[in-house]
Amino acid sequence: MTNTLDTTQPADGAEPAARPKEVLVKIRGLKRHFPVRAGLIKRQVGVVKAVDDVTFDIYRGETLGLVGESGSGKTTTGRVLLRLDKCDGGSIDFDGTDLLSLGTSDLRDIRPRMQTIFQDPHACLNPRMTVASIIGEPLREHTKLLSAEREERIHDLLKLVGLAPDHANRYPHEFSGGQRQRIGIARAIALNPEFIVCDEPIAALDVSIQAQVVNLMLELQEELGLTYLFISHDLSMVRHIADRVAVMYLGKVVELANVDDLYDRPLHPYTQALQSAVPVPDPILERSRERVILEGDIPSPSNPPSGCRFRTRCPIATEKCESVEPEFRELRAGQWVACHYADPDQQPNAGGEHHV
Amino acid sequence: MGRLNNETVLDVRGLRTQFATQDGTVHAVNGVDFTLNAGEFLGVVGESGSGKSVTMMSLLKLIPMPPGEIAGGSAMFDNQDLVELTPKDLRTIRGGRIGFIFQDPMTSLNPVITVGKQITEAIRLHTEASKAEAKARALELLELVGIPDPKQRLKNFPHEMSGGMRQRVMIAMALACSPEIIIADEPTTALDVTIQAQIIDQVRNLQDELGTAVIWITHDLAVVAGLADRVLVMYGGRVVEEARVDVLYSNPQHPYTKGLLNSLPRLDQQGHELIPIEGQPPNMLTEPVGCAFAPRCEYAFDRCYSETPGYTEIAIGQRVACHFDMNAGQPR
Numbered sequence: 001m002t003n004t005l006d007t008t009q010p011a012d013g014a015e016p017a018a019r020p021k022e023v024l025v026k027i028r029g030l031k032r033h034f035p036v037r038a039g040l041i042k043r044q045v046g047v048v049k050a051v052d053d054v055t056f057d058i059y060r061g062e063t064l065g066l067v068g069e070s071g072s073g074k075t076t077t078g079r080v081l082l083r084l085d086k087c088d089g090g091s092i093d094f095d096g097t098d099l100l101s102l103g104t105s106d107l108r109d110i111r112p113r114m115q116t117i118f119q120d121p122h123a124c125l126n127p128r129m130t131v132a133s134i135i136g137e138p139l140r141e142h143t144k145l146l147s148a149e150r151e152e153r154i155h156d157l158l159k160l161v162g163l164a165p166d167h168a169n170r171y172p173h174e175f176s177g178g179q180r181q182r183i184g185i186a187r188a189i190a191l192n193p194e195f196i197v198c199d200e201p202i203a204a205l206d207v208s209i210q211a212q213v214v215n216l217m218l219e220l221q222e223e224l225g226l227t228y229l230f231i232s233h234d235l236s237m238v239r240h241i242a243d244r245v246a247v248m249y250l251g252k253v254v255e256l257a258n259v260d261d262l263y264d265r266p267l268h269p270y271t272q273a274l275q276s277a278v279p280v281p282d283p284i285l286e287r288s289r290e291r292v293i294l295e296g297d298i299p300s301p302s303n304p305p306s307g308c309r310f311r312t313r314c315p316i317a318t319e320k321c322e323s324v325e326p327e328f329r330e331l332r333a334g335q336w337v338a339c340h341y342a343d344p345d346q347q348p349n350a351g352g353e354h355h356v
Numbered sequence: 357m358g359r360l361n362n363e364t365v366l367d368v369r370g371l372r373t374q375f376a377t378q379d380g381t382v383h384a385v386n387g388v389d390f391t392l393n394a395g396e397f398l399g400v401v402g403e404s405g406s407g408k409s410v411t412m413m414s415l416l417k418l419i420p421m422p423p424g425e426i427a428g429g430s431a432m433f434d435n436q437d438l439v440e441l442t443p444k445d446l447r448t449i450r451g452g453r454i455g456f457i458f459q460d461p462m463t464s465l466n467p468v469i470t471v472g473k474q475i476t477e478a479i480r481l482h483t484e485a486s487k488a489e490a491k492a493r494a495l496e497l498l499e500l501v502g503i504p505d506p507k508q509r510l511k512n513f514p515h516e517m518s519g520g521m522r523q524r525v526m527i528a529m530a531l532a533c534s535p536e537i538i539i540a541d542e543p544t545t546a547l548d549v550t551i552q553a554q555i556i557d558q559v560r561n562l563q564d565e566l567g568t569a570v571i572w573i574t575h576d577l578a579v580v581a582g583l584a585d586r587v588l589v590m591y592g593g594r595v596v597e598e599a600r601v602d603v604l605y606s607n608p609q610h611p612y613t614k615g616l617l618n619s620l621p622r623l624d625q626q627g628h629e630l631i632p633i634e635g636q637p638p639n640m641l642t643e644p645v646g647c648a649f650a651p652r653c654e655y656a657f658d659r660c661y662s663e664t665p666g667y668t669e670i671a672i673g674q675r676v677a678c679h680f681d682m683n684a685g686q687p688r
Contacts, residue, residue: 069548176636206403207575211619211632233549236578240621240630260626277553278623279578283601285624286582293557294550297518 024095024195024227025058025081031089032073032080036302048302050076052251053090055328060194063221063228065242065259067235067274071298072248074231078197081229082114083107095194112142112191119200121180125172131158131183132168138190157186160223162216178209182216189220195227202237214241235278239263247271250301250309253328257335267331267342270310308339316341365536365569366392366415371429371439373407373414376422382640384410386593386648387429392537395567399580399601401616402590405637408573411590412539416450417443433537452482455530459542461522465514471525472510475532482533497528502558520551527559531566541573556583577616581605586673589613592638592648599674609676609683611653647679655680657687 036046311321373385498506597610635652650660
């Protein structure tokens with residue numbers, strides 16, 4: 001595997017090359033294997049390879065979408081790369097610093113630069129803390145601001161996320177889901193981070209509120225120069241928000257590409273099937289679409305199929321897929337795929353996409 | 357598409373449901389009217405708190421009473437008013453002539469009884485079938501809903517099945533007594549998207565085959581686009597717009613419907629801006645006055661805050677509850 005995964009280069013060269021190319025986060029061969037224990041003495045009887053050999057770069061200022069179904073390992077990847085969870089192999093490089101080599105105190109020093117926004121705004125805010133103390137907590141922990149300065153900063157942050165300064169003394173239960181997510185975002189940006197892992201940040205919100213929160217995230221990204229890892233199962237929203245997208249299946253990244261390439265010219269059969277499964281709010285299109293309906297369920301990650309992990313549900317699998325694991329390789333400029341039979345010369349929209 | 361004829365199987369008028377809570381009365385459903393024709397696929401779209409689930413649950417008194425209370429209205433099904441029926445009479449309809457599919461099959465299946473037993477129980481409760489007949493029917497049903505190796509699966513407990521399989525079992529149970537209506541409440545929301553596609557495909561085929569009328573409740577406008585014949589859009593405990601599916605998506609007449617469609621990202625399109633609906637969903641604790649959507653509506657004017665809009669017939673089968681005519685750019 002080469003060391004640079006340069007996928008910012010547009011395949012057709014049509015886009016201006018004005019995009020930032022500086023790598024902020026570089027992960028190589030990332031692994032997280034959970035032991036499965038059973039019996040009286042809790043002997044290890046197996047292992048769940050939640051994240052298995054995941055490699056990608058995140059460029060400064062971009063949004064990398066990380067999509068997959070439940071059990072694909074997308075959330076674990078986000079947690080491991082922030083060192084919120086143990087890492088069982090590979091390397092994590094954050095702006096030139098090897099995160100895995102850092103001790104507790106060095107890690108604490110670098111934490112303000114990388115933050116996270118969680119899925120459930122009801123669960124991630126302490127119900128007994130006021131909004132001011134929730135947003136102020138990271139400021140108290142990591143800065144030496146005087147209390148008046150801190151209060152000013154809290155008011156600025158509230159305004160930035162579209163809440164009123166007089167919301168500061170209220171409690172989380174007084175807010176709706178969308179407003180609570182705004183509080184979570186204010187807390188995440190309190191320390192001027194460079195990188196935010198957003199783990200399904202809109203999945204718990206109503207449709208009309210999702211667009212509010214996503215627009216806020218895009219505005220903040222532009223204003224503050226943030227870099228996002230946007231973890232989601234919502235392929236439509238990822239298309240809207242991401243610059244590049246990585247697709248995970250059973251602990252592996254199966255395809256990684258620019259957002260347009262991934263949606264208009266998907267190369268991996270799983271990406272194609274995933275897209276064809278997503279309904280579109282257009283009755284005429286829906287009736288005429290040809291769908292690839294995958295058979296069966298996602299296999300258990302504690303006992304994944306040999307060779308290519310997708311082969312048990314893949315419409316084009318052969319014996320080779322059973323014995324040989326496909327290499328994750330660059331098939332088109334900037335488009336990385338792990339499939340023996342991915343064809344870079346196929347016509348756009350072949351396979352999974354919709355036909356009108 | 358289901359087989360359409362104009363025979364009405366369910367006619368709901370002025371349904372109102374309230375819940376007494378510590379904080380006051382929650383006005384969950386505030387006068388809902390709709391009809392369902394035989395063999396029709398009706399989509400009911402709304403966000404949380406719009407009253408879409410409570411409306412359907414109220415019909416069969418599946419809401420806890422108290423604190424819930426049906427404060428008014430009627431629901432005619434086969435010349436009987438479901439609202440007036442005794443619990444005993446309702447039991448013969450629930451699960452028999454009207455089947456239910458819920459969002460989370462894990463909480464609606466009994467975890468300590470095999471799925472085979474649960475299906476045969478439902479069949480024997482509503483029909484005269486013998487044990488053997490019921491078992492044969494259960495096997496047939498599992499095959500019908502596309503469960504591989506159904507004979508073996510009958511002996512499984514719910515936890516031994518995946519989410520998609522459990523939802524198929526729920527569909528099999530709902531179909532067990534050949535119901536006239538199936539009410540499905542967010543049946544694919546808890547499932548992964550590839551599994552959702554399997555279930556939707558299965559339901560579409562089954563409906564073609566059996567001609568059962570289906571009410572499909574969802575928050576996802578995309579899911580019902582390819583399934584429904586007709587769609588009701590609910591907001592604040594009322595139907596704000598009703599239209600045939602093609603018309604609703606191409607020519608929405610209520611500002612809320614339009615706003616919902618504008619705020620949706622689309623897989624097949626990139627670069628269009630998401631226009632969110634500003635503000636928050638209504639507080640259902642206050643007695644509704646005027647239009648519930650008015651505080652979030654860009655077209656709202658003084659009448660919207662004082663007078664609840666009645667329905668305007670736009671075209672055949674399309675009605676909208678709005679004081680403002682978006683096409684004419686002026687109040688109606």
